[in-house]
Amino acid sequence: MSELKNKKSLVIYFSRADENYAVGYVDKGNTEYIAEYVKDITGASLFKVEPLIPYSKEYSKCILEAKQRVGNAPIKNKINDISEYEVIYIMTPVYWGSYAPEIETAIKDLDFTGRTVRIVTTHEGSGLARVVEDIKKICKNANILNDSIAIKGTDCIRARNKIEEWM
Ligand SMILES: Cc1cc2nc3c(=O)[nH]c(=O)nc-3n(C[C@H](O)[C@H](O)[C@H](O)COP(=O)(O)O)c2cc1C
Known part of the structure; x- marks a missing residue:
C-alpha cells in the first residue's frame, strides 16, 4: 500500500471546532x-x-442541527473537478451514525471514475458506523479501498503514528 503515498492526493474533509x-x-x-x-506525509492538497x-x-x-441537515446541507465552496488527483x-x-451531512453535498456530484478512495472516520464510540456503505452509495465508479x-x-x-502506519 505504501506506493499510494506518492500519488497525487486530495483530502476532502469535514471538521468542526467549538x-x-x-x-x-x-x-x-x-x-x-x-x-x-x-497532508504532511503525502503532500496531499486539503x-x-x-x-x-x-x-x-x-x-x-x-x-x-446536524440531524435536520441530513439530505439538505448547503456548503460554502464546492470542488468541481478531482480529475488531477489519483487518490482521494x-x-x-x-x-448520527453516518457522515457529516455536508460531506454528501461536497462529493455527490463529483466524477470518481478511476479514482482511488480511502476513508477515515473520527468518532466517540461508533467506529466506522455506516459511513463506508453510505459513501459507496454516492461515490459511484470509485475504487474504494477496503482499508478504512x-x-x-x-x-x-496523537494519531500521527497511526496514520503513518496506515499509509
Ligand atoms: C452532531 C454530532 C453527532 C455525533 N454523532 C456521533 C455518533 O453517532 N457516533 C459517535 O461515535 N460519535 C458521534 N459524535 C462525535 C464525533 O463523531 C466526534 O467527536 C468527532 O471526532 C468530531 O470530529 P470533529 O472534531 O473533526 O468535528 C457526534 C458529534 C456531533 C457534533
Missing part, C-alpha cells in the same frame, strides 16, 4: 488533525468542507 463531545471547547476539530497528518451556515458553538444545539481521502466525523480506519476523536491529536 464545543464537542468528550473534548469540550476546542479551536481545531479532531478530524482536522488527521487531514493535516495526511479541501475543507464548510457549512454555509455554521453550526452552533454549543454541542447540545449542534447535534440537533474522505474524512468525516461520525454524525476509524479514530477515536480524543486520540486524533
Whole structure:
C-alpha cells in the first residue's frame, strides 16, 4: 500500500471546532488533525468542507442541527473537478451514525471514475458506523479501498503514528 503515498492526493474533509463531545471547547476539530497528518506525509492538497451556515458553538444545539441537515446541507465552496488527483481521502466525523451531512453535498456530484478512495472516520464510540456503505452509495465508479480506519476523536491529536502506519 505504501506506493499510494506518492500519488497525487486530495483530502476532502469535514471538521468542526467549538464545543464537542468528550473534548469540550476546542479551536481545531479532531478530524482536522488527521487531514493535516495526511497532508504532511503525502503532500496531499486539503479541501475543507464548510457549512454555509455554521453550526452552533454549543454541542447540545449542534447535534440537533446536524440531524435536520441530513439530505439538505448547503456548503460554502464546492470542488468541481478531482480529475488531477489519483487518490482521494474522505474524512468525516461520525454524525448520527453516518457522515457529516455536508460531506454528501461536497462529493455527490463529483466524477470518481478511476479514482482511488480511502476513508477515515473520527468518532466517540461508533467506529466506522455506516459511513463506508453510505459513501459507496454516492461515490459511484470509485475504487474504494477496503482499508478504512476509524479514530477515536480524543486520540486524533496523537494519531500521527497511526496514520503513518496506515499509509
Ligand atoms: C452532531 C454530532 C453527532 C455525533 N454523532 C456521533 C455518533 O453517532 N457516533 C459517535 O461515535 N460519535 C458521534 N459524535 C462525535 C464525533 O463523531 C466526534 O467527536 C468527532 O471526532 C468530531 O470530529 P470533529 O472534531 O473533526 O468535528 C457526534 C458529534 C456531533 C457534533
